Amino acid sequence: MPEANPSSPFYQALRQALAQRGTSVSDICPDDDQVARRVLHDYGAMFVGGQNILPPPVCVFTSEDQVSQFQQAAGRVAATTGDAAIELQPAAMQALLRAREIARAEGLDITPRDGAEAARRDYADTVRLWNSRFLPALDHWKNVGRLTEAQVDRLRALPIQSQVSEVLELETKGIFFSKDLSKSVLYSIAAPGTSQHIAMLAFDANEFLDARVREILAAEGWFQTVLSDLPHFTFLGLSESELHGRGLKPVEANGQKFWIPDVG
Ligand SMILES: [Zn+2]
Incomplete structure (x- = not known):
């Protein structure tokens, strides 16, 4: 950070x-x-x-x-x-x-x-956009074995603000959430509410x-x-x-x- x-x-x-x-x-x-x-x-x-x-x-x-x-x-x-x-x-x-x-x-x-x-x-737009990056990226990183099923389930169930902080933490390890999965999600869409x-x-x-x-x-x-x-x-x-x-x-x-x- x-x-x-x-x-x-x-x-x-x-x-x-x-x-x-x-x-x-x-x-x-x-x-x-x-x-x-x-x-x-x-x-x-x-x-x-x-x-x-x-x-x-x-x-x-x-x-x-x-x-x-x-x-x-x-x-x-x-x-x-x-x-x-x-x-x-x-x-x-x-x-x-x-x-x-x-x-x-x-x-x-x-x-x-x-x-x-x-x-x-509005706020709901930013939540929808967040999910449009967050959910497909979770599937991808699970499919390539970088995240386990249990990790993915836990992340999905978190309150949205906690999802953001955990995603930023994962990105420090190269697990990126932008649309093309090559950079931080924050360069792809804004975090919800921001x-x-x-x-x-x-x-x-x-x-x-x-x-x-x-x-x-x-x-x-x-x-x-x-x-x-x-x-x-x-x-x-x-x-x-x-x-x-x-x-x-x-x-x-x-x-x-x-x-x-x-x-x-
Ligand atoms: Zn814009």
């Missing part, structure tokens, strides 16, 4: 951003909760975003009620793009629609990947391979902040020149630039 380095650029920026919102790192993400800490390091860029967005009050939501209350407080705006009705926080939607206009004026487009799920998700899509600050674009589309989105405050989740963009409401100052560092993967929390 990653160590939290309190003097790292990300933690410094995070403390400052949370203080402005009247909260603290321990409030959103308990010090002894390793899953929450991992989530903060992997998806935490949204917590240091601009003043025009509302980041979640916790790193890990644990119920649908808690998610609905937050989404209501943040406000959500719907728009129809293609044949999907997507929903985002107001500032995120405005910026996305602006980016789409610019793209279309250049003969390009920005469209949602996999319909409505490309933007806002997605930037729940925060309504994420959009999965079909056109993610187009460098010009990525440039247009970045100019409107949409950046890639979850390493190796290639179609996934996060609305930070900041310009690229501000990102270093928010404790984010650029990392290149698959020819794309990701701005991830600098926790080193």
Whole structure:
């Protein structure tokens, strides 16, 4: 599990951003909760975003009620793009629609990947997505003899938050739960209750391979902040020149630039 380095650029920026919102790192993400800490390091860029967005009050939501209350407080705006009705926080939607206009004026487009799920998700969506990776991976690792039937039965029966922490532990031994079983499940889907899509600050674009589309989105405050989740963009409401100052560092993967929390 990653160590939290309190003097790292990300933690410094995070403390400052949370203080402005009247909260603290321990409030959103308990010090002894390793899953929450991992989530903060992997998806935490949204917590240091601009003043025009509302980041979640916790790193890990644990119920649908808690998610609905937050989404209501943040406000959500719907728009129809293609044949999907997507929903985002107001500032995120405005910026996305602006980016789409610019793209279309250049003969390009920005469209949602996999319909409505490309933007806002609720708690149940994240549970369903978790199961779509967790259950097939259990079968695979049982079939190849890395997990016993008894282990698999026990894991299946655990409460969902305990499943997450045990999966992250198994992944340290090379037993991975992503769709292709080659990397951490957290680079494939978010742990239940943790997605930037729940925060309504994420959009999965079909056109993610187009460098010009990525440039247009970045100019409107949409950046890639979850390493190796290639179609996934996060609305930070900041310009690229501000990102270093928010404790984010650029990392290149698959020819794309990701701005991830600098926790080193
Ligand atoms: Zn996504």
